[in-house]
Amino acid sequence: MAAKMEEGMNIRRIVLDVDKAISKPAVTELAEAICRVEGVEAVNITVTEIDIETVGFNVTIEGENISYPDLVQAIEHTGAAVHSIDQLVAGSRIVEEIKRGRT
Amino acid sequence: MAAKMEEGMNIRRIVLDVDKAISKPAVTELAEAICRVEGVEAVNITVTEIDIETVGFNVTIEGENISYPDLVQAIEHTGAAVHSIDQLVAGSRIVEEIKRGRT
């Protein structure tokens, strides 16, 4: 999941699909680890699934010049796993997804 | 449910799944207990289920530097039970969840 940080691109939002064991880490630890990453201004951790042994989260991170590899490393260092990246927004401002009009 | 409060992270919103017995505590007691926790600015307690002996709530708490362990302790001290944390927002501002675009 580690990726070389590209120069000259300002990552402003990353949405990640993250899993952790029920017992560890605590959600507060996960938030704390994400908030320490350079460029992160705010994080929203929303529980999407509670299974017997694991909890699934939708993690939305906003900031300026967020380092994607540092972010993934920080999350995985807590013991949680990054399953996939669901959205990445970069540039001089945040632009929202325009959904397809096709049927 | 007690968790060590992490330094250096500003918790701005916590959404909790809370249950209580029909008779005790009163919703006003629960709100009062939450409002007394340091950092809490406002609380929204919404009833999600009424069973024969218990009532389920969706509790949304916003503020600055909310202490998560103090919050859980305050709620459980009233006799209510914290089932799970559903959302945690931290950082220099509130960021809303971006829902997955995947099918």
Next chain:
Amino acid sequence: MAAKMEEGMNIRRIVLDVDKAISKPAVTELAEAICRVEGVEAVNITVTEIDIETVGFNVTIEGENISYPDLVQAIEHTGAAVHSIDQLVAGSRIVEEIKRGRT
């Protein structure tokens, strides 16, 4: 339904499930009684069910330092019945419910 008013908590919104007999009290009487309670700034009474003998309402009350026991007493004094409290918002501002992201 009477509850001891807690000190130091500013109740800003209460949503109640209220029933009355078709004939009595009139909706305007109910609104009038609620508006007279200390701290109430505005009330929205919306009809949710009309049965043969009773009418059900969703009553949304906003204000500052609303007295919950005075409110319940005022409503029941008109002859209407408070079935349950559906939402209570307290603190230095109104915070809306964040719905669960769990499936």
Next chain:
Amino acid sequence: MAAKMEEGMNIRRIVLDVDKAISKPAVTELAEAICRVEGVEAVNITVTEIDIETVGFNVTIEGENISYPDLVQAIEHTGAAVHSIDQLVAGSRIVEEIKRGRT
């Protein structure tokens, strides 16, 4: 449907379920009659049902210190019938209905 106007309560919005015969009164007559009632600032008359002999309306009236009995009298004077009051908002501002979170 006539109700004694309560003193000291500022009615700001009334939503009514109104029926009329297809032929009479004209919608413009109904609007005109409502606009003449003291305290009425604006009215929205939306057709909700067209049957063989009758038309059903959702009538939303906003203003300051609207007289509910005068309003009902004015509508019935045109030949239309007030079936029920669906919403009443009173106080120092308009507050919207907060829908129940219960399942």
Next chain:
Amino acid sequence: MAAKMEEGMNIRRIVLDVDKAISKPAVTELAEAICRVEGVEAVNITVTEIDIETVGFNVTIEGENISYPDLVQAIEHTGAAVHSIDQLVAGSRIVEEIKRGRT
């Protein structure tokens, strides 16, 4: 469809259900005719149905002191037919419909 214009009422929005033959009038002719009616500031003509010989429209007209009989006459003069009035808003400002909360 002609109705006597009531004095003292400011019609600000009219929504009409209008039909025309496929071939005549052109939509631009219909818009032109509506725009010429006194009090009309803007018109939105949205196609809702295309049949073999006719086209159905939802026509939303906003302005100040719109003359309803002049409007109907202008539309029918182009060869289109006014089937029904779906909404009428009058008064010192536009108020939107509040939908019923009843089940």
Next chain:
Amino acid sequence: MAAKMEEGMNIRRIVLDVDKAISKPAVTELAEAICRVEGVEAVNITVTEIDIETVGFNVTIEGENISYPDLVQAIEHTGAAVHSIDQLVAGSRIVEEIKRGRT
């Protein structure tokens, strides 16, 4: 599809149902042709259907005093076909469609 431009009416928005062959014209050519029409300020071309040989679009055009016949001519000159006009807004400002409340 050519229509005589009416005097005295300011067309501010036109929504068209447009088809083209897969291969020709390019979407950028279509946009370019529309942008050159007098009065056009902005165009949104959204793909609604992709078939084996054709592509269908929903084309939203906004501006001031848009010439409808020039617009149709410009689109058809690129080799695309205008199937129907879906919305036309005219007057001193844009007014949105109010959808019917009837069931």
Next chain:
Amino acid sequence: MAAKMEEGMNIRRIVLDVDKAISKPAVTELAEAICRVEGVEAVNITVTEIDIETVGFNVTIEGENISYPDLVQAIEHTGAAVHSIDQLVAGSRIVEEIKRGRT
């Protein structure tokens, strides 16, 4: 997919349907390549499908005078494939799609 850039048209938004192999390029590489194209101010890359070997994206790009052929070339240079253009907005401002009212 290369198209001749039209003069005199200011492309402000392009929405593309893009596919890539799971392994390559990284989403950050794709974003970086798009951000380098002249005229691009911001990009939103949202995952819409994850298959065994490929990932599908909805890519929303906003800016001023975006060069469509340069954009396609930049994306394809990373190893990703542009399947189709889903929306193109051009002119002096962004105009949103007005969806059809027809049934």
